[in-house]
Amino acid sequence: MNPKARNQPVPHRIPREQHTISRKNISKAALRVLYRLNEAGYNAYLVGGAVRDLLLGGHPKDFDVATSATPDEVKKLFRNCRLIGRRFRLAHVVYGNEIIEVATFRGTSEEQGEGDRHIVDGRILRDNVWGTIEEDALRRDFRVNAMYYDISDFSVRDYVGGIQDLKDRVLRLIGDPATRYREDPVRMLRAARLAAKLDFRIDPEAAAPFAELGPLLSSVASARLFDESLKMFLTGHGFKSFRMLEQCGLLKFMFPATMRALMRGDKALRSLIEHGLENTDTRVVDGKSVTPAFLFAVLLWGEVRDLAHTWATHGKDAGEAWSRAAAHVIAEQCQRVAIPRRFIITMEEIWLLQPRFEQIQRKKVFRLLAHPRFRAAFDFLLLRAAESTAIGELGQWWGHAQQLPHETLAASLPLYHAGSTGDLDSARAAAPHKRKRRRKPADGKSGAS
Structure with missing residues (x-):
């Protein structure tokens, strides 16, 4: 017997009547790809997270296909296909706004497989060795993703054994955890993200190497970690993902500035971050728009604020202190997670507008209200309410000010106020109030004599 065949797993087949997957819950585009490949004589299966989520009763948005066809053979079958990737060669079949990712079965042995594999220090830099479906199952990360x-x-x-793990609600890696994490350190983040998304626990053997191998995340491309950040925090389970990253000890490798600020014991900062993530999760569930800029502004706020206050205390101009603090924190963070410039600009504006909320003067108030980032900065101010009573009352003042007619608000504000550099008494003194209506006498006549 071929020694390679002896080591291959034996499949457990679950017939249609014993599982809950229905073609009604699979996208038409994915079904087209599966049927076309089968009709052409290739083996093709829906695989990975879509199968996992369908078995759990969910409604996946993305559908991946694994097949015996090579990428070039897939491209010949579909005119609407493009080949992507050098590290992992894939075929993307495009139907309108939907992309079906088609991957050739990965092999476990370069000697008998077709293609090439490049490994440095245990890390897979390129993996395009084709194999059988049995080998492909062994190459996947978690058992629940290998159905x-x-x-x-x-x-x-x-x-x-993915079915059993679904029943046990546990994430177990296929193979030796340390080896699999060295192959691709992002698997550690994926474990935290999936545990948060599925409300699963991470198997102790899978979690054990985090402390030792977490530093390997610094070798991952920062652009790839940006994509992983979006999957963790902008898909409806950001709060749980944040908690899981902390619990697993992985947060410091992704967001070192956030971890430093939290370790200073700042309860208000934790409140801001967790409420910000909860609000983002709610918006995602409600189908509302979310932006990475606000997310990163929330996560990095503590370090920016503390640096700005420190530099201002040491004699730097307040505006310069805030600008330098923002630039410093962003530069450090981008070494780990590559935040695109368009989001950085918005983050900086949200941060630099915060001290301007404390300036209650007529021109400055109206200038701030007209700023294109006012709404985002105001929402951020509301998240800061736990920092102090003064910040909470400032948020209330600005919330009320927005509801007033322009003329009413202008009449209530001084052109200049001596305490307008951040003193809350200034806000109270200039706070807009609605005029009380005089109560009429019972006989309907005015009270004037």
Whole structure:
């Protein structure tokens, strides 16, 4: 017997009547790809997170296909196909706004597989060795992600015990955890993200190497970590992902400035971050827009604020202190997570507008109200309410000011106020109030004699 065949897993086949996956919950585009590949004589299966989520009763948005066809063979079958990637060669079949990712079965042995693999210090830099479906299952990360839906007979194939892990609600890695994390350190982040998303626990053996191997995340491309950040924090389970990153000891490798600020015991900062993430999760669930700029402004606020206050205390101009603090924190963060420039500009504006909320003068108030980033900066001010009573009352003042007609607000504000450099008494003194209506006598006549 071929020694390679002896080591391959034996599939556990779950027939249609014993699982909950229905073609009604699979996108038409994915079904087209599966049927076309099968009709052309190739094996093709729905695989990964879509199968996992369908078995859990969810409604996945992304559908991946694994097939015996090579990328070039896939491209010949689909005119609407483009090949991408050098590290992992993939085919993207495009139907309107939907992209079906098609991957050739990955092999475990370069000797008998077709293609090439490049490994440095245990890390897979390129992996384009083709193999069998059994080998492909062993190459996947978590057992719950290594199940295949067979469109030919509507069964589910489980090669590594994924069904049992779904029942146990646990994430277990396929193979030795330390080896798998060295191959791709992002798997550690994926473990935290999936545990948060699925409300699963991470198997102790899978979590054990985090402390030792967490530093490997510094070798991951910063652009890739930006994408991972969006998956963690902008898909409806950001609050749980943040908590899980902290629990796993991985937050400091992604957001060192955030971790430093939290370690100073700042309860108000934790409140700001957690409420910001909870609000973002709610917006995602409600189908409202969210922006990475606000997310990163929330996560990095503590370090920016503390640096700005420190430099201002040591004699720097307040405006310069805030600008330098923002630039310093962003430069450090971008070494870990590559934040695009368009988001950085918005982050800086949100931060630099915060001290301007304390300046209650007529011209400055109206100038701030007209600023294109006022709404985002005001929402950020409301998140800061736990910092102090003064900040909370400032938020209330600005919330009320926005509701007043222009003329009413202008009449209530001084052209200049001596305490307008951040003193809350200034806000109280200039606070707009609605005029009380005089109560009429019972006989309907005015009270004037």
